[in-house]
Amino acid sequence: MSDPTLVFDDLRAESDELDRLVAGLGPGEWGRPTPAPGWSIAHQIAHLAWTDRSALRAVTDSAGFRELLDKALAAPGSFVDEGAEEGARLAPDMLLARWREGRAALDRALRAAPPGSRFPWYGPPMSAASMATGRLMETWAHGQDVADALGVVRTPTDRLKHVVRIGVRARNFAFGVRGLPVPEEEFRVEVRGPSGELWTYGPEDAGQRVTGPALDFCLLVTQRAHRADLAVRAEGSDADRWLDIAQAFAGPPGAGRAPQGAAG
Known part of the structure; x- marks a missing residue:
């Protein structure tokens, strides 16, 4: 940057x-x-x-x-x-x-x-810049936990672009930290920001693709919601596996959140 x-x-x-x-x-x-x-x-x-x-x-x-x-x-x-x-x-x-x-x-x-x-x-x-991006990602993610505890729905902003970016860049880490082979092929990621802008990463003709709203992608990669409750979609088996294990944060794999309909 x-x-x-x-x-x-x-x-x-x-x-x-x-x-x-x-x-x-x-x-x-x-x-x-x-x-x-x-x-x-x-x-x-x-x-x-x-x-x-x-x-x-x-x-x-x-x-x-x-x-x-x-x-x-x-x-x-x-x-x-x-x-x-x-x-x-x-x-x-x-x-x-x-x-x-x-x-x-x-x-x-x-x-x-x-x-x-x-x-x-x-x-x-x-x-x-990377240090600040990491701190923003964590602040947003832990802020989501606070908002959920208070029953507050936050208005998403285009600051989410920083969280998306770190989530995309952490793809290989998410596979490696679980002992899984890292896909050789780059993925195409297309997410729509809160202002309506399309944020894109990776080759346009990639066979492995991830699409959806930026907010949902951020909730996924920070493990603040289960993919079953989000409008993030994958094309390709490697991209599909990534959505099950994605994490934007360092450290061991997180347990993530259960689907909202899992209780009871």
């Missing part, structure tokens, strides 16, 4: 939108359960605050980030939950202040990063 300012601005806007959703909650509402098992609204915001601080460390103190990475490698199955649990124990006003301060500091650090810089992360090293 030649000019990362757009994704920095969109990350700020996405965070501000979620901030407005939780800022007026009463103390008791922060404990409301979300669709993520064992996670309350407080856990969701605490996780974002924890990850923002990790990203800030990666951008400003690579040696210090290495200490965080070593802790993660020592407890790969629990370090994320432990970070969320620690923050969720804070009083809501303190947690909200911590999240605001951390994301503002990260915003400043990303904007100040020299062009071409790359920073360590829990996966491959990341540019400032």
Whole structure:
């Protein structure tokens, strides 16, 4: 990305939108359960605050980030939950202040990063733009959990293009992390953004194709909804398998969400 300012601005806007959703909650509402098992609204915001601080460390103190990475490698199955649990124990006003301060500091650090810089992360090293894209994806996805917990339907925006992009780019990772052979053929992905624009990726004549609304694609790759409840369609056996395993986030495969009609 030649000019990362757009994704920095969109990350700020996405965070501000979620901030407005939780800022007026009463103390008791922060404990409301979300669709993520064992996670309350407080856990969701605490996780974002924890990850923002990790990203800030990666951008400003690579040696210090290495200490965080070593802790993660020592407890790969629990370090994320432990970070969320620690923050969720804070009083809501303190947690909200911590999240605001951390994301503002990260915003400043990303904007100040020299062009071409790359920073360590829990996966491959990341540019400032890629770091911001990852933070936007997570903010949107965890914001969806908060919205679902509150019964709020959010209005989708074209900021989803960043989530779509990272979901498409993570295709090979989704296969590899499950020990599945990575398809050699590129896929064609065509999704319609909230403003009506068609966003396309991959060769136009590809035999493996994925189509649908951008919102539904984003819910799929962040595992916030089951594909049976979404209008995302695949042509080709490899593309069809991808829709069962797609994930835009790093780490082990997620369990995903059950179809809405599965209960009972």
